[in-house]
Amino acid sequence: MAIIRWHQRNPLADIVSNFFDNDYADFFGKRACDPSANIIEKQEGFELEIAAPGLSKDDFKINLENSVLTISSEMEDEKREEGKNYTRKEFYYGSFSRSFTLPKSVDIEKIKADYKEGILRIDLPKRAEAKLEAKKEIRIS
Secondary structure (H helix, E strand, C coil): CCCCCCCCCCHHHHHHHHHHHCCHHHHCCCCCCCCCEEEEECCCEEEEEEECCCCCHHHEEEEEECCEEEEEEEEEEEEEEECCCCEEEEEEEEEEEEEEECCCCECHHHCEEEEECCEEEEEEEECHHHHHCCCCCCCCC
8 A cells, every 4th residue: 555645735825836936927817928929931031920919010119130130019008996995006017029030031121010910920021032042853863
């Protein structure tokens, strides 16, 4: 017969542990992490998609320096409710920054960005000489 150690759980200890062990943002229902990104290669160029719901296009800063594309944002949210016997004020501040090194085949003069339905799309067209390079299968003789 095996002996198994049993610990009685303390609900208050679990709450305190969850508060200090997890991100504060997770505890309060907000995610404090960098947004997800998709990079799609097409024949005419690349498409970069950043999932950032709840923001507006004015919240983003997109910079290009030395072939490094940096997308950043700062978010601030404040709510205030007042009633007969209570006052409640909640605020949240967060930011993110994602950087991507662009290949030399990207025409940096023709980069375009669009934000619609919570997704930031950045079109990174290829230079004309990069588009002409066709894939070719080479047979082994």
